[in-house]
Amino acid sequence: MSAPTGTLDRRAAVKALLADRGDLLVISGLGSSSYDLFDAGEHPGNFYLWGAMGGAAMVGLGLALAQPKRPVLVITGDGEQLMGIGSLLTIATKQPGNLSIAVLDNGHFGETGMQLSHSGLGARLEVIASGAGIGNVSDIADMAGIERFRASLRDLGGGPRLARIRIAAGEVERALPPRDGTYLKNRFRSHLGFAVR
């Protein structure tokens, strides 16, 4: 088995996902996904994970359940989602219509030396998501697919959805978002109108 042959530029793909983001709330998973989200544009509705490997989708679920009228997007990598693979089953039990997960899949653990991931060795995350009970899944390999996925994010009754996005495996320059978790938390909550005490 060989790595998936993705060609999409991850930065361009994430930028396109966030174009005209409106009231979209975004959680990004540890590693390059957080850099991609930051590179696409700082926003108080962004919450960047700098740890919590495997937890991005569950942070997204807690947020989506708390804010059912806001679209919530989790942007993460194949390695991060693989570590929290059970969370796909948990999300499916709740069927949150406003939650979408974009897995940037390069088939590798990019942050740690580009070892092949389970995805690179043949696992199909969108198939696993479908088996878990997430009805709306897609396998995206081009910018037209990204645009279709972007347009679907605001349909609050259409989720949960998961898109496997085939990105190229090359190294990208790092773009580092703020690392202070308390700051990010308070900024996010005040964006939603909660008082910071």
Added chain:
Amino acid sequence: MDQIAAHQDSATSRDWPVAIYRTLKSFGVAQVSYVPDAGHSKLIKLSHADADIKTTVLTTEEEGVALSAGAWLGGDRAVLLMQSSGVGNCVNMLSLMASCRFPLLTLVTMRGEWAEFNPWQIPMGRATPQAFEIMGATVLRLDDPDDAEEVISAAASLAYDGDQQVAVLISQRMIGRKKWTRETH
């Protein structure tokens, strides 16, 4: 809500799950997540029956830690229910709560301490307080059913108002012996 009324008249020390449920309601808890445990079964039932609480079953305990963080980001107070066997699964995810000073309230039914018949439950049960403490969480004990409201209320204040991670360990003695052990010996 009918569930509370139904239980209110018959509240006794044996109804400590009801006392916990009422206390959580008084703190405005809007999300409950759990890995099933017999000791929590009544509270889980009450939670599922309450339309104002979003109740989520997990595949593993650390999912509930991350869920609690997301809930707080969105303005919800969350509670995580588990048994002591699952506490070790949470250790790394507790970094998320410490790094961001997210409130965490988790109620842990203990195994491996009072009349435990299964030796495999004992190591994690014995290590449970330390597993929380090494990650900076505060550990409270609930040993007497009559203290349920007071202890849970103190823990909830510390978590939601004090932005702390708080675990309440519920004594195995309150849950009782597993009856079938007698039949096998």
